[in-house]
Amino acid sequence: MRVPRIYLDAALAEGATLPLSAERLNYLKNVLRLRDGQAVRVFDGQNLEADATLNLGKREASLVIGRVVMHSVESPLQIHLLQAMGKGEKMDWVIQKAVELGVTRITPVATERSIVDLKGERADKRHARFSDIAIGACEQSGRNVLPRIDPIVSLNDALAQTDATLKWVLHPNRGHAAKPFVARPENVAILIGPEGGLSGHEIEVAIASGFMPLTLGPRVLRTETAPIVALSVLQMQWGDFSFECAD
The missing domain is CATH 2.40.240.20 (Hypothetical PUA domain-like; domain 1)
Structure with a gap:
């Protein structure tokens, strides 16, 4: 047992x-x-x-x-996920799975096309819920370090608070496929938009803040699917994911 x-x-x-x-x-x-x-x-x-x-x-x-x-099971790669708020329980699901995948920090972001617009006490309650979900994910996955869960902030504030060696914004039309780097970066930040995607203006603001457009392939991923794929790719490339085949 x-x-x-x-x-x-x-x-x-x-x-x-x-x-x-x-x-x-x-x-x-x-x-x-x-x-x-x-x-x-x-x-x-x-x-x-x-x-x-x-x-x-x-x-x-x-x-x-x-x-x-x-006892540490933390990844050698620090990953900061900037995730646009999604409707319903999508954000709860993203928080849970991102923590299981070893994310270091999550910043929930209110964007132009975010369907959920929380302020004041409602925003505080949602942040507390996100923190509880992160704790539960650590309990389940065996992590002994709680990732940082930021309060819900605007895109401009989120960009201003982000400091990483590599910064990417997912964009299926303008992005370029990531090329392998010789050395592992110390930390990575990745910005993912809401159901309707980031607006053109928001993409430009992110690029001006040092974020590079990135695509994960020819198919458009849902807002709750994209972070799972991105985190898995990052952990496989520079983190602690590996394939081990049984004899």
């Missing part, structure tokens, strides 16, 4: 007893159906993980921390 993994926003120290929040208690007790004394693996979001034992009471619970180790 696979040992469940959970994120704890707490300092991990061998022998420590850490209380669980009501939300974490509900997840372990009612969703995973764990019992008193069962094993749980915890991580702190900063590359430390530990084995722990569940101490389950009637209304409260805690974890007794065992051996703490540093």
Whole structure:
């Protein structure tokens, strides 16, 4: 049986007893159906993980921390995804899969053709949801480092906040196929538009900010498909993806 993994926003120290929040208690007790004394693996979001034992009471619970180790499964390539807001649950799906694929940072971007326009409290709630989805994806995928999830920002702000060795904007009509680089870049940023694509003006603004147009092939990909493909290509080219064939 696979040992469940959970994120704890707490300092991990061998022998420590850490209380669980009501939300974490509900997840372990009612969703995973764990019992008193069962094993749980915890991580702190900063590359430390530990084995722990569940101490389950009637209304409260805690974890007794065992051996703490540093264990990294992070990619050698830092990837910053600038993703235009999509409608419905598309952005949730992108956040989840991008985290599984090893993205370092995600910036949700409001663009001219973004169907979703969130501001104020609604934007804050959506950002909190994105952060929760990222935590869940780390728990599932075995990552011990939480990627950075930025608040929803305008395109201009997103471009101004981006600093990377290579910067690309996906454009199926104007882009050029990526050519292999001799050396692995330290970090890469990639900008992906919404359902209707980035406007011509937005493409020009991105290019003026140092982004190069890039195409991933002759077919037009959906806004929720493009980041998955792009991240996979980047990890295959410069990250930690590899093919291993069984004998």
